[in-house]
Amino acid sequence: MTLPKTVEEASVVEHVWLSNQVRKLVLYAPQIAKEAVSGQFVHLRVADQIDPLLRRPISLSSADAIDGKISLIYRVVGHGTERLSRLSFGEIVDCLGPLGQGFALDAVRPLLIGGGMGIAPLVFLAECLRPAPIEILLGGRTKEELFWTEIFKDNCEQLHITTDDGTLGTKGVTLDILPELLQHGKFDRIYVCGPRPMMEGAAKIAKEFGITCQVSLEAHMACGVGACLSCTCAGKNGKRHKICSDGPVFWAEEVF
Amino acid sequence: MGENMLEVEIAGIKMKTPVIAASGTFGFGLEYTDFIDLNKIGAISVKGTTLKPRAGNSGCRIAETPAGMLNSIGLENPGAEHFLAVTLPKLAAYNVPVIVNISGSTVEEYGELAAMLDVPGVAALEVNISCPNVKHGGLVFGTDCNSAASVTRQIKKSTKKPVIVKLSPNVTDIATMAKAVEEAGADAISLINTLLGMAIDIKSWRPVLGNTVGGLSGPCVKPVAVRMTWQVASAVQVPVIGMGGIMTGQDAIEFLLAGACAVMVGTANFVNPRAMETVAAEIKEYLLARGLKHVSELVGQVRV
Ligand SMILES: Cc1cc2nc3c(=O)[nH]c(=O)nc-3n(C[C@H](O)[C@H](O)[C@H](O)COP(=O)(O)OP(=O)(O)OC[C@H]3O[C@@H](n4cnc5c(N)ncnc54)[C@H](O)[C@@H]3O)c2cc1C
Ligand SMILES: Cc1cc2nc3c(=O)[nH]c(=O)nc-3n(C[C@H](O)[C@H](O)[C@H](O)COP(=O)(O)O)c2cc1C
Numbered sequence: 001m002t003l004p005k006t007v008e009e010a011s012v013v014e015h016v017w018l019s020n021q022v023r024k025l026v027l028y029a030p031q032i033a034k035e036a037v038s039g040q041f042v043h044l045r046v047a048d049q050i051d052p053l054l055r056r057p058i059s060l061s062s063a064d065a066i067d068g069k070i071s072l073i074y075r076v077v078g079h080g081t082e083r084l085s086r087l088s089f090g091e092i093v094d095c096l097g098p099l100g101q102g103f104a105l106d107a108v109r110p111l112l113i114g115g116g117m118g119i120a121p122l123v124f125l126a127e128c129l130r131p132a133p134i135e136i137l138l139g140g141r142t143k144e145e146l147f148w149t150e151i152f153k154d155n156c157e158q159l160h161i162t163t164d165d166g167t168l169g170t171k172g173v174t175l176d177i178l179p180e181l182l183q184h185g186k187f188d189r190i191y192v193c194g195p196r197p198m199m200e201g202a203a204k205i206a207k208e209f210g211i212t213c214q215v216s217l218e219a220h221m222a223c224g225v226g227a228c229l230s231c232t233c234a235g236k237n238g239k240r241h242k243i244c245s246d247g248p249v250f251w252a253e254e255v256f
Numbered sequence: 257m258g259e260n261m262l263e264v265e266i267a268g269i270k271m272k273t274p275v276i277a278a279s280g281t282f283g284f285g286l287e288y289t290d291f292i293d294l295n296k297i298g299a300i301s302v303k304g305t306t307l308k309p310r311a312g313n314s315g316c317r318i319a320e321t322p323a324g325m326l327n328s329i330g331l332e333n334p335g336a337e338h339f340l341a342v343t344l345p346k347l348a349a350y351n352v353p354v355i356v357n358i359s360g361s362t363v364e365e366y367g368e369l370a371a372m373l374d375v376p377g378v379a380a381l382e383v384n385i386s387c388p389n390v391k392h393g394g395l396v397f398g399t400d401c402n403s404a405a406s407v408t409r410q411i412k413k414s415t416k417k418p419v420i421v422k423l424s425p426n427v428t429d430i431a432t433m434a435k436a437v438e439e440a441g442a443d444a445i446s447l448i449n450t451l452l453g454m455a456i457d458i459k460s461w462r463p464v465l466g467n468t469v470g471g472l473s474g475p476c477v478k479p480v481a482v483r484m485t486w487q488v489a490s491a492v493q494v495p496v497i498g499m500g501g502i503m504t505g506q507d508a509i510e511f512l513l514a515g516a517c518a519v520m521v522g523t524a525n526f527v528n529p530r531a532m533e534t535v536a537a538e539i540k541e542y543l544l545a546r547g548l549k550h551v552s553e554l555v556g557q558v559r560v
Contacts, residue, residue, distance in 0.1 A: 005290040007529060045527065050323045050475045050503065054526060079320075096529065220318050222325065222526040225290075227283030229303070229332045230318040232311075240311060240332065245287070 005225065006031045010095040012087050013069060018147045022075050022117075023085055024061070030068030032097045036060050038124035039102030039216060039249040042070070043224035045094035046083040054222055055096060056080040057244070059121035063098070073120040099224050100248050103214055105129060107189035111181060112156075113174055113202055115139040115194025119148050121216055122193060126155040133157045137181065139194065143168035175201045182209045189213070192252075203252035213252040219243045261543055261550050262536060264298070266495045266517055267418035267443035269353050269379050271298035273536040274551055275508065278499050278522030279304055279357035279382060279422075280329065281473075284343045285350070291529035297536075298518060299353040301382050301446075302343070306359050307369055309335035315466015319455045324474030324501070325523060326453050328467035331359055336372050344377050353379035355420065363403075363410045370414040381417050383407065383442075386424030386449040398424035398449070401436040408440035420497065423447040423488070425477075430484045431491035438492045445488060446497035446520065448481045474523040475501040482510050489515020489556055503531065505538020512539075515556040 010029035018024050032042060043055040062071045076085045087093060103125050110129055114122045119138055126134055137160040140146045146168050152159055161169025162177060170177055175198060181187075182205065192202045193216040206213035219231035226245030235241045235254050247255075262273040277285065279301040285294050294300065312332030319326045334342075339356070347354050356373050358381055360366035370381055385407055386398030397403045404421070411419050421437040423430060425448035434445050450471025455464040463469070481500025489496045498516030501523070502508050508519045524531035539551060548554070 007291060052320060053323060053474055053523070054318075054320050054325060094528075220316055222318050222327070222523075223281075223283075223287070223529075224526075225283075225287045225529070227287040227303075228281060228318075228327070228526060229312065229329050230327065232332060234311065238311075 004035055005097060005099060008032055008095045008097075009092050010070070012089055012091050012093065015087055015089065018073065019144055022073060022147070024071060024073050025084070025087070026069055026071045027093065027095065028068055029070050029095050032095060033063045033068045033070050034065045036063035036070065036098035037102035038105075038128040039121055040098040040100045041121075041248065042072070042095050042097035043099055044084065045096075046080045048094070052080045052083060055224060056084065057099075057221055057224060059124075059216075060098065061120050061123040062127060063124065073117075073123065075117050096224060100244055101246065103128075103191055103216075103249050107191075108132060109187050110189045110191060111135050111137060111187045113137045113178070113190055113192045113194070113198075114148075115174060115198045116145075118194035118216065118218075122191065123151055125191060126152060130155060135181070135187070136160065137174050137178065138162070139174035139198070140168075141165065174198060175205065178202060178205050179209075182206070182211060185209075187211055192216070199252075200256050203256050206252065214249055215252050215255065216248045217243050217250060217255065218248065261548075262540055264518055264551065266497065267380065267420065269299060269355070269418060271353060271518065272296065273298040274512070274518035274539070275532045275536045276355070276497065276518055276520045277301055277525065277532060278520035279384065281522035281525045284347065285352070286343070286346055288525070288529055292533055294350040294352045297352060297532050299355050299379065300347075301355040301357050301520065302339070303333050304331045304357045304359045304384050305333050305336050305339050305369070306331060307336055307365055309333065309338065313467040316464060317466065317470075319464040319470070321453070321455055321472065322476060324472055324476035326455055326465060326470035326472055327450070328465045328470035330467065336369055340372065340375065344375075348377055355380045355382050357382040357384050357422070359384045360407075363406050366407050367410040367414040370411040370417075370419075374415040374417055378417060380420055380443075381411065381415060382420040382422050382446060383411055384422050384449065386422055386426070398433075399427050401433055404433055405436045405440035408437045408442050412441040418443040420444040420446050422449055423484075424449050425480060425484055425500075426452050431487045434488040434492050438494050442494060444495045444497060445492060446499065447488060448477070448484050448500045451477055451480065473500070475503055477501045478507060478510075482514050485511050485516050486514035486558065502535060503527070505535050505542060508535050508539055509542055509554060512551065512554040513556070513558040515558070517552070517555055
């Protein structure tokens with residue numbers, strides 16, 4: 001299935017720091033907002049010049065067809081995101097999207113599992129899954145990263161947290177407590193976005209429990225529309241998937 | 257006014273503009289129909305096609321570099337049979353010449369591919385003898401005059417389509433390569449393919465690309481590409497198609513002045529999916545502003 005995509009000159013409505021490295025960018029991008037579904041991303045041209053040259057992919061953390069706004073939550077990690085972080089109110093950013101295939105929204109009792117910046121697309125997903133009762137499992141390094149709790153608190157029944165250093169929630173990683181959560185047997189779907197080992201591990205546990213699982217993959221990409229083949233990965237039976245256009249969301253069994 | 261000022265014909269391929277999609281950067285064109293009207297671009301050179309499907313290289317396949325990018329896709333493609341059965345019929349819905357970019361690992365394979373693709377709907381073949389990302393093949397043909405000439409001859413024998421040979425910049429003397437393929441029967445020459453490059457992650461001390469090395473493209477290669485286009489256009493009689501780092505009409509005009517009859521736009525498509533439209537519009541504006549009637553008035557006019 002191909003959804004309509006556009007290049008839109010989006011204007012900055014809000015740009016705030018959520019932690020000392022993570023920013024939330026709200027853009028007025030009515031055409032993208034109208035079409036977007038959760039799990040999709042936009043490809044941003046962070047500067048109107050030849051360096052940085054390529055666009056940067058960022059997941060949609062929300063999209064509102066009514067007020068025309070989309071929001072992005074991103075971590076400043078390098079050249080491109082540093083440029084992005086300099087945008088101020090009213091400035092224009094060239095936005096290609098919405099790109100990719102989103103999450104399947106047919107879950108009755110979903111558990112959303114996120115690690116690191118993989119939590120960003122789950123914000124939109126949680127909103128779209130409502131009114132289904134949602135539980136969320138977040139993993140981070142320390143409590144500083146878990147500003148996410150504030151973001152999710154109105155959109156879920158229960159929030160489970162792990163941190164590597166134990167400064168918030170359970171000490172450890174999400175996979176440590178996942179079997180215990182699934183034990184209750186009430187979930188029919190898990191959605192996972194985070195580091196690859198976490199997604200693979202969660203998919204394996206879900207399979208043991210007979211629960212369906214969707215994952216959102218990440219790869220370096222140039223075009224974002226399935227043309228350059230930078231981001232392809234191997235699927236089942238020799239099938240090749242383009243993460244940008246066949247994904248980034250896949251059923252776990254398609255890719256692991 | 258100015259209706260036909262961009263129309264060109266190269267080796268029998270009629271194009272509405274001299275701006276062509278470069279192979280590997282525009283998929284099969286179908287990926288871009290939400291953004292750009294395929295009926296309005298000069299031609300499409302589709303993703304490099306091989307006899308059998310290829311999965312390409314493993315690991316990270318692109319790296320951004322200053323004003324450019326490295327790629328080591330490794331010619332991932334679904335193979336010629338799939339192209340003929342699935343993709344070509346879809347492209348028939350558009351009024352745009354389809355150039356099939358081909359790669360082989362032996363002279364015979366190039367011939368076989370050329371014969372298979374000698375079908376209606378294919379406007380021309382572009383022979384990639386210069387892919388830096390494939391271990392056994394590609395580059396050896398592209399860096400050796402005799403091999404390049406035998407590939408060209410084999411293909412000419414196997415097809416009635418116009419044959420465009422795409423040269424590698426990874427050679428000492430590009431004009432000699434150009435003359436060799438011209439003599440072997442090439443109907444046109446396109447250049448440049450990517451320049452072999454490398455990037456290293458100083459945190460992990462590992463190459464950024466899974467394939468260690470890859471092909472450099474984008475604005476950073478433009479001066480090299482313009483120089484080579486000029487050298488080749490000065491050395492051969494057949495039409496030359498120039499490319500390498502074209503982002504704007506101004507960039508394209510440099511190639512035309514250097515002697516290219518048409519240009520290809522590659523990496524720019526990733527940055528701006530409508531880049532080809534913009535490039536063509538800017539060439540037209542330039543012609544109008546200077547009172548020129550046709551794009552051909554620029555070709556090879558650099559005053560050296
Ligand atoms: C589908 C998708 C959705 C994403 N969503 C988010 C999000 O919501 N929030 C967020 O903070 N980050 C997200 N990322 C990661 C984000 O794209 C990278 O952090 C960003 O591109 C880094 O750019 P840079 O110039 O700052 O870093 P640099 O390291 O300087 O970038 C160099 C090059 O590598 C690419 N690159 C570097 N890291 C990544 C990465 N992790 N994934 C893909 N390409 C990378 C860049 O795009 C650029 O081309 C997403 C990635 C993908 C593929
Ligand atoms: C991701 C990518 C894939 C490419 N694949 C091919 C290919 O399959 N066959 C080919 O002849 N050239 C291929 N090229 C080379 C381009 O067609 C072009 O020669 C080169 O990128 C220089 O032009 P540019 O700077 O405008 O991109 C590829 C380039 C890129 C960036």
